Amino acid sequence: EVQLVESGGGLVQPGGSLRLSCAASGFTFSNYEINWVRQAPGQGLEWVSYIGSSGDDIFYADSVKGRFTISRDNAKKSLSLQMSSLRVEDTAVYYCARVYNFLGSPAFDYWGQGILVTVSS
Amino acid sequence: DIQMTQSPSSLSASVGDRVTITCRASQSIRGFLNWYQQKPGKAPKLLIYAASSLQSGVPSRFSGSGSGTDFTLTISSLQPEDFATYYCQQSYSTSWTFGLGTKVEI
Numbered sequence: 001e002v003q004l005v006e007s008g009g010g011l012v013q014p015g016g017s018l019r020l021s022c023a024a025s026g027f028t029f030s031n032y033e034i035n036w037v038r039q040a041p042g043q044g045l046e047w048v049s050y051i052g053s054s055g056d057d058i059f060y061a062d063s064v065k066g067r068f069t070i071s072r073d074n075a076k077k078s079l080s081l082q083m084s085s086l087r088v089e090d091t092a093v094y095y096c097a098r099v100y101n102f103l104g105s106p107a108f109d110y111w112g113q114g115i116l117v118t119v120s121s
Numbered sequence: 122d123i124q125m126t127q128s129p130s131s132l133s134a135s136v137g138d139r140v141t142i143t144c145r146a147s148q149s150i151r152g153f154l155n156w157y158q159q160k161p162g163k164a165p166k167l168l169i170y171a172a173s174s175l176q177s178g179v180p181s182r183f184s185g186s187g188s189g190t191d192f193t194l195t196i197s198s199l200q201p202e203d204f205a206t207y208y209c210q211q212s213y214s215t216s217w218t219f220g221l222g223t224k225v226e227i
Contacts, residue, residue: 037165044219047218062122102174106153107170
């Protein structure tokens, strides 16, 4: 069974840092691209960051560029999101989501349960 | 970045109704359009990929159509478990933009 499990969330002050992790199981992690997606309270979904299967290709949303760093350890089947210079507007539930390429058309086929990050003084 | 505009933002419907949600991209995304369903407190679930292909395990009352800039998600006969928020997403570019969502409620 494919599973993605996020951890590391919590309460942090503005300007602070936090590291999220996503543990994968039930599939060959090193074969798949992964994304972070977030959802502010009562709001819609916002794509945050992407990392290719080998870790060579990385992209960020403009809203987090220069503050967040995505990485992966294929040997440990884990994904990380290092968040720094956090802002109140970064408060959200953060999801990791696997990319599946359906005949060249990618979609997020499996999602973690989400982890809440609250940025507040 | 490619902007995705969904309409309506919410709708009221009854069990058995046919429901249509539209999604418009700010530029052509060919057929790179996905639809997700999200229930409160849960992660999104993939319903439709590549504009019109049904994800495994998703009931056939869900269907998608469109290409270029205009896309549609249709629920042919709304069931009680379909009351949720629906999001479109473009996968044409790696900014993976989502629409703002359509809440389907009674």
